[in-house]
Amino acid sequence: MSMFYAGRHRGPSHPSQVGKRAGATMVAVAAVSLGTATIGAQSATAAPSATSAATFSGLVKQGSRGTVVKQIQQKVGVSADGIFGSRTAYAVKRWQRSHGLTADGVVGPRTGTKMGLGSTTTRSSRTTASSTARTNFTGLVRQGSRGTVVKQVQRVVGVSADGIFGSGTAAAVKRWQRSHGLTADGVVGPRTGSAMGITGSTRSTTTTTSRSTTRTAVSSSGIINTAASLVGTPYVMGGTSPSTGFDCSGFTQYVFARNGKTLPRTAEQQRQATTRVSSPRVGDLVFFGAPAWHMGIYAGNGQMYDAGNSRVDTTKRAIWTSAVTYGRV
Template sequence: MSMFYAGRHRAPSQSSQVGKRASATVVAAAALGLGTATIGAQSATAAPSTSSTESTATFSGLVKQGARGDLVKQIQRKVGVSVDGVFGPATRAGVVRWQRSHGLSADGIVGPRTGTKMRLRSGSATAARSSRTSTRTTNFTGLVRVGSRGDVVKQVQRKVGVSVDGVFGSGTRAGVVRWQRSHGLTADGVVGPRTGSAMGLTGSTRTTTTASRTSTRTSVSSSSLLSTAASLVGTPYVMGGTTTSGFDCSGFTRYVFARHGKSLPRTAEQQRQATTPVSSPRPGDLVFFGAPAWHMGIYAGNGMMYDAGNPRVDTTKRKIWTSNVTYGRV
């Protein structure tokens, strides 16, 4: 722009031209993203603007499995899972994936570092208090495991996200194992004082404990169980068979134990998970081949077992042919 003084046109001063050239340089540098270039006094004023747009709000809460609310919905949108405001196993898995992709510790818990990285919005303090409340512990003194029944089992099933029927079976045990692993506990599938307290279990713990102990104390006589197994020797092997018309391996063991009032799941692997592992087997324990189990039988003592073998080997008593086996007690 030309400048006029007293009606006479004068050329712009040299200092004015230098200023314009400097301004043009700043604009060009800004367009190239060179906000930190040393281009004179202008660079000092550009830096605060850049840093302010990159700043994030500090998150100080703790949101984990079991939490509910609007903050959980923010997390679910961020990790790309169904938005229902309930922090369940699917949300935890999504958080783990998100943490891994952003170079964070993949523990499935949204603490200060993950929450800050996610740029969680307002309401974090309230949500954090809500999360702590929902995950508070109680003083649980019971013992709930496979075979237990009742209201406390239903609480466990709701907590681990499995079908709620009040019967602690193999599905519930698997859910408890997953829950224990995700919360840094010993993953044994048994809800004792530590796991139960972490779950916040309440209610008739003594009744459930008594029922559980009673169910584990009532053992089947090994001699009568082996007698039943021996009476079935010669029954044909039938894939999927569960009756005296024909057995497969798990159908045979299930039938024998049912004759003595003990209910077992259907498959070999389910039965493996439903039993208590033992290192010193006794007659009447179950013997499993592989993990997951692909075959099983009833230990008869002295390295022998009763089993429904395969299409070439009908139900029989025979030697256990490998040491690569495990044993479980009902």
């Protein structure tokens, strides 16, 4: 007797054959499902490895040098000279603030990873100090010193290498000493000099140079010529050189140092270090306020050279108020 199946007449199947067919179908479905899950699992595990980024594990900060510093400088938009100076630190802080990071100006693991720096690219930066410590320095270099050894020191601490050990260099030396576990006195003696990798001995020449500097008369024409040559240098808070930018007292300190005279660092310190005059002449210092909150170099005819503020770079402009005093070095 025939049975009716889905509109067709079909002979009855043996129960064992029905079971075999059903079992085969279930096995096939399970195999397809298992294969799909396996492929999906493989895809899920493969995707992250294709897009994972290297984790930065270095530490790059003011005073560091090398190719990693150049990468950082390119990322934060400053000149990529490979020297991590104050301008680079300032730009790093801006970048950190804009990316929700602690704005300390130091490129550590978190900032470096965010910047996309590689995990193995900081070895030279992290070992810069130790790799240069290969000398037995026996000299003594400090504020007031000049010469090629001072230039070596300035290159290590990341300031303009003009060969004049002023207060800006002393401050940078102190920072370097603190970061390397040394006494932060701003003086490069045997221990600091050896750690920096400085070559040569300057104990005798340093004293002679300092004394001769004290006796050097300041040339007003030299002061004005130097000041004029720096017009256009960017204003940077704390800046003390053309390579990093100037603030007002950093500008005057640099100009006078280039003409053989060492001045203190701040505007008020410079006001106190000068002789007040009522009839200014070209090359005298102009002070705003007492204590001084701003200053410049008198250029004659009611004008001055100064590093203004974040909106006014180093320039020559009119003295806008009569409430000023003048000091002569």
